[in-house]
Amino acid sequence: MYVLYEESGNFKAQKIFSQSDSTMQVESESGKRSKIKNAAVLFNFEQPVPAELMTQAEALAQTLEIDFLWECAPQEEFEATAFAEDYFGHVPSAVEKAALIFALNSAPAYFHRRGKGCYRPAPPDILAAALAAIEKKQKQAAQQQEWTDQMMAGVLPEPIAEVASSLLTRPDKNTLQWKAFEAAVNQTGTSPEKLLLSLGAWPHALALRQHQFLSTHFPQGTEFAPVTLEEVGSDLPVTDVIAYSVDDSSTIEVDDALSVSTIDENTVRVGIHIAVPGLAVCRDNEFDKLARRRMSTVYIPGLKIPMLPRELISAFSLDEGQQRPALSLYVTANLSTGEVLSSETRLERITVKENLRHNTLDAQVTEEALNDPDAALPYGEWLRPLWRLAIQLAAQREQVRGKPENNNRVEYSFVLDGPHDNPDSRVQLVPRRRNAPLDRLVAEYMILANNTWGGLLAQHGVPGIYRSQQAGRVRMSTHALPHEAIGVPQYAWSTSPLRRYVDLVNQWQILAAAEHGVSARLVAPFKPKDADLYAIIGAFESQYTAWSDYQSAMERYWCLRWLQQQGITTVQGSIIRDDLVRLDCAPFVTRVAALPELERGQVVSLDIMGFDELGLEIDCRLREVVEA
Template sequence: MYIYFEEDGAFKAGTVLSQAGSAYQVELTTGRRTKIKASHVFFSFESPSAAELIAAIPAAAEELDPAFLWEAAPADEFTFLELAAEYWGEGASPVEKAALLTTLHANPVYFYRKGRGAYRKAPADILAKALEALERKRRQEEQKKAWTKEMVEGRLPEPIARQALMLLIAPDRNSIEWKAFSDAAAEARLTPLRLMLQLGGIASPWRWHVDSFYAMNFPRGRGFPDNLPKPPANDWSELPLADVEAFSIDDSETTEIDDAASVVHLDGGVTRVGIHIAAPALMITRGSPLDEVAKTRMSTVYAPGLKTTMLPEDWIKAASLDEGVTVPCLSLYAWVKDDTYAVEKTETRLERIALKANLRYDKIDALVTEEAIQNQTLDIPFAHEICWLWHFAKVLQHGREEVRGRPEPVGRVDWFFALEGEGENAVIRVKGRRRGAPLDLLVAELMIFANSTWGLWLEEHDTPGIYRSQRMGRVRMSTSPGPHDGLGVLRYAWSTSPLRRYVDLVNQRQMITALRGEPPAYARNDVDLFTIVSSFENIYSLYGDFQTRMERYWSLRWILQEGLKEIEAIVVKGDLVRIDGLPFMQRVPGLPEDLERGRKVRLRILGCDLVDLVMDAQLIGVLDESLSPGEESGLEEELAEAAAEAESEDAVKAEAHEEAHEEAHEAPASSAS
């Protein structure tokens, strides 16, 4: 005798070996023996054999139409045997019974299971909706397969093309578009990004790097809302006018001019140095519509050929320290002894300033050399003031170096790109600015001096602020004052770039309220202040990563543009090298482990991947040439930056001169100052 039964949720048939009470000892068609309770048995039969029954069920079930069975089934609950008798009569064969049971069980849309072998047909209205959903799912599956086939064959379906970017950065993994695209990528053995590039959904690697960044970080677009108010029509005549002839030093492309300097020689061998910072905090109140936008952006975004400002152009123009325009500013004055360049006292003022001149790095940098300063042969506007400030800056730097316990690295060149043309087809020119050059040193030290002085000033006036500190090599931003070991200063609060960084704008608000004797804009326990710190660090790090990524892109594009087959590199540590003359570092597997830091090597370029932004290279040979001791010390900074990037730290600011460079100026479409 054979029985048809259920075991572990599956229907099976077997030969009865013995029966003891309500249990059977059964041998399955696989040869395995098992014990089956009588309550799990659907029916017994003498023929065909168990194996023949199992083999015949699929074909018999194929002939049964679940829709017709639903029509024939009783309105109330029924068993499969009752429906079999209704369908075939009392003489239904074992194969027919098993096929009917299989069909009922396999169609839960038509039949609800109410127990072992018992069912109830679905209500007509619910069945209609379920069948509609099944049909929709069937059509979607057919559509998915068709789209997948198209993409594998090299054609991009229009519905997927419309979602090309979002399918890569924020896909709805339950959507038919994503499923088809994912299946096509798997079948083509390509990553989704490379498949989309191959199909033309993303026009090029450059478009991917740029568009993906802005889609993720500026989901409403790079522009500003149309309903933002215009800058106030205030002449700020209530503020005193600074009696100075101030000048700024920036690149020609710079539009956000937020710092300037002045030099006034006084009686008694004392010179008054003025550091003048644009004051947008006077115009942008906390919680205003523009403030909310700026707080969302947190900073201006810089990358080669790209710039997205924190503030709208008309607001920048209203506050920027442009030549010949009178605007409000926050000024730090320092009285400095002419013989020692020692600072006797400082004073902070809220005032107006009429800037005398906007000097431009790219027009005067080559002329401002140490030799010209020492020999007093510098022939540019404000030559005397620049020479005097350079001597002052050297003393400031020396003082910081004594606190740091080590000198600032010199000789490192910051490479950047000047792009001629728009977008990815621009012609690339590589330019460099040597750290420690007179103008770089002058502006950097003045900004460090202002930020460190104002950091102490906020603390002395019991006014909360946002500080940057560094202890044990770790840079952190917080509302708690602390020393910055890397810079060699007691306190450091970013305050000199309020047109470009939200933290600076916040600190400026705090200083203005203190100067006016008003309650601070942000109290010490203000939750918003802590939120700003956290948000700024995260967003600023993302912007920095984007700048680095685009510098790597343009480095590789320059190599391709120049058709280089070989290139020189400098060993940073182990197999990590910096390509000579480019802002590009990467590892070169197979580099000898015993190469000392600063050693130059020659590499053969095997390929440039503009998607993953890596250069495939192999070692040709080790050169006899090495970096000078001063240049080699700069590699320590690069190594610290690379290590901190890997740990998602804001490492570009971890060393003193890098922070100084950040504060100093905006390099042409490259520096994230």
């Protein structure tokens, strides 16, 4: 004896092995036994054997017209095996009963299930609606398949082109366009970016990458609406120091300037003057909300997306010849030993005499010229004492670090002679060593300010945002902790408030500490254990990483363009480790396939086989090992 039963939505026919009141054991053709409930059985039969029953019943079910079945069926609930006798006009065979059950079950729009083997015909109005929905779904499936086929053939359908801008960043995954696009991606085995680029949704890889970044992080555009500023700082005392700033030629946000005055042969008073946008940008005001959304200025070759509106930058940037508010740290120090004798923080107005630029001074400001009092040196009366003290301060930090800083690597500026969004713009790679004297000098005083002001906050119990490094781990926190890599007891970013939100937050806290001293913790914008300060750290780190990653990606892109524009097909590089090579001619690190085991620092010559501007990689092969 055999049974037809239903299990997990599937029909099965098997031989009865044993049976009890509520269950039975059945045996498959292969001999496998399983236990089922009697309630799952649709009917028993003696012939044909189960495998033939299933084959014959499925074939017969295909011949039954569902429309005719619906017309013939009772209008109330009915049992399929009973209806089979009326439909076939005789006592149905096991094959006929199974075929009818299969047919009824395959048409849920026509027949609604009402339990094991029982059905009810759908009312005419409900059936009409269901059939219309099925037809609509079939048409949608056909349309979706048509779009997928077109993309597989290299054609971009117009409906896909219309939503292409959202497919990579904010896709509506319920639309036919997305489903067709996703199917094309899966069938081609490529990435969404590569498929869209190959279909011409974007004219080139640069446009696609810029779209991804800007639509994700700046969906409303990068420009601020015009803002109006009230005058601030006009009542501050005016200082008559002679101060200069040193920046790249492209810098528009002049955050810092330096002044120096000689007290005696071995003692100087150095002024570190920082722009004070914190006078206008206050916690939770409209300017603060704008700055907090961006967290930092974005720098990519040919483009800068500022953190603050241009009106604010213009009002507080320490531009030459303009009287501006400044948060000044005055340090009195011994030139021979680097000992800091005293420090004072003041809020005042200064006029920077001149904004100096690296590209016009680096060639003249050498260590030899700085160390030789008789050598020709522009701004020598300002540079030489600053340099002497900077050397002593660096030596003190080096003693704490226990080893010299490695600042010999060449860094590059990217200069475009055309729009940043045009891949045909010519790019120049302008090299500059990190340990150039002007770089070292300015960096030393920024470290001094960040260390001193971080100590001021800690001294008065005012929380700030510190950047520390211990046991090789770099992190940000609200507590003063050592930065072992720099060699200072604490380090609070505070010298770039026009460009970094963390510096702006610390500036508010420093202003409170400088004005109120021991009572500052009661009046500072952020009190100890303020949860919002921790939220700022998390948001800043996330945003700053996103900006940094995009900057790196765009620099890699323009390196690829530079190599192609220069017609370079053979390059030299140095082994970093394993198959990783740093090129000598550009700031670019690449992997080289099938590279033999080589020592770190070995120089190799590479043949460039091709460029992947979307993946930001070059395809290169080892030409020869040049030297150890």
